[in-house]
Amino acid sequence: MRILVTGGAGFIGSNLVEYLLGLEEVSFVRVLDNLATGSLKNLQEFEGNPKFEFMQGDIRDYETCLAACEDIDAISHQAALGSVPRSINDPLTSNEVNVTGTLNIFTAAKEKGVKRVVYAASSSTYGDHPGLPKVEDVIGKPLSPYAVTKYVNELYAQVYARVYGLQLIGLRYFNVFGPRQNPAGPYAAVIPLFVKAVLNNTPPTINGDGDHSRDFTFVANAVQANVKALFSNNPEALNQVYNIAFGERTSLNELFEGIKEIAGSDLVPVYGPERKGDVKHSLADISKAKTLLGYDPAISVKEGLKQTFEWYRMQHHFAYS
Structure with a gap:
């Protein structure tokens, strides 16, 4: 091929x-x-x-x-x-x-x-x-x-x-989410921003109350x-x-807590206004992909966060971004 x-x-x-x-x-x-x-x-x-x-x-x-x-x-x-x-x-x-x-x-x-x-x-x-x-x-x-x-x-x-x-x-x-996702720029995704915040020890801003949830997928x-x-x-x-997707829902607050746990950080986030056009909750039914494509998502959010955090840490990514 x-x-x-x-x-x-x-x-x-x-x-x-x-x-x-x-x-x-x-x-x-x-x-x-x-x-x-x-x-x-x-x-x-x-x-x-x-x-x-x-x-x-x-x-x-x-x-x-x-x-x-x-x-x-x-x-x-x-x-x-x-x-x-x-x-x-x-x-x-x-x-x-x-x-x-x-x-x-x-x-x-x-x-x-x-x-x-x-x-x-x-x-x-x-x-x-x-x-x-x-x-x-x-x-x-x-x-x-x-x-x-x-x-x-x-x-x-x-x-x-x-x-x-x-x-x-x-x-x-x-x-x-995962390695190679860009943490710089105005439209960076939430996980690299959270990781960057923890590595730099600067509180991130969470849009809304942190209760928004997503089906985060490694x-x-x-x-x-x-x-x-x-x-x-x-x-x-x-x-x-x-x-x-992975087929599980994680809130932004849970996500940030998970990253803090991996990093051994006690950083406290700042809460800002909700973003325009944002959906409050999202969760996927992945049975169709499993049945027809044989899709089998092997890596959980928790394991994915560990691998992602480790990758960014190894990059010394944030010294210059």
């Missing part, structure tokens, strides 16, 4: 690339990334690997997408502009990257004869639907421009499967889901979307 990973210099993408390069059945991995939110540092260790190729380019440019799909058997499409607040501040760019960019990749795949595309979808698609746990075919209205873009990806995938015969698999990620579980989707030969698994 020759695989293209878009957004491969990013957090989830680079973890996936590392795993794919270690597989015997993968002969080549090309990464396409514009380095807007990804980093070459995430790819450093693969330089010189004969199976690896880096291509700097933007999925918003269709010709670039065509070139990236040349001689490729399957695509893992991770490139996107994440973050609900970013999409609220700049809806146009989120739409260009997440909608136009994804449409470019789907179309380039079709033109270049790439049959299978696994793409990053999002739990934000559940929107205002109050039901827990979240089940794939029951969604509400989107609450942010970001959520709209990720839902549009799913709609295009359905149409491209029906009209062009592509095999498309969407993975609705629930709050993925990155190795998300990588496993991508690999299962890329290689699945179960016809029923194709042209579906799946919740990719």
Whole structure:
């Protein structure tokens, strides 16, 4: 298999690339990334690997997408502009990257004869639907421009499967965390921010009362889901979307307490206003992914936090960030 990973210099993408390069059945991995939110540092260790190729380019440019799909058997499409607040501040760019960019990749795949595309979808698609746990075919209205873009990806995938015969698999990620997640910048995710705070001994700000809960998912579980989707030969698994999560709910307060425990810290957080467009609680039903893809998330939140904390500590990441 020759695989293209878009957004491969990013957090989830680079973890996936590392795993794919270690597989015997993968002969080549090309990464396409514009380095807007990804980093070459995430790819450093693969330089010189004969199976690896880096291509700097933007999925918003269709010709670039065509070139990236040349001689490729399957695509893992991770490139996107994440973050609900970013999409609220700049809806146009989120739409260009997440909608136009994804449409470019789907179309380039079709033109270049790439049959299978696994793409990053999002739990934000559940929107205002109050039901827990979240089940794939029951969604509400989107609450942010970001959520709209990720839902549009799913709609295009359905149409491209029906009209062009592509095999498309969407993975609705629930709050993925782990090594290589960027703690810098205004849109950093909550776990790297908490870890950074504890390592620097500066109190973090928790949005709201800390009772917001999420189905936090260690990155190795998300990588496993991508690999299962890329290689699945179960016809029923194709042209579906799946919740990719651990299947447990953790509040922000519990999360921070967990990190403090690992670090032996007694830091006290500061509480700030709630974020616009935020869903209060989220929890995934992962039975569909287990049944059809054979997904089996092996690493718990607690174990994932330990590995993540250790990674950041080893980076001395925060001395200069």
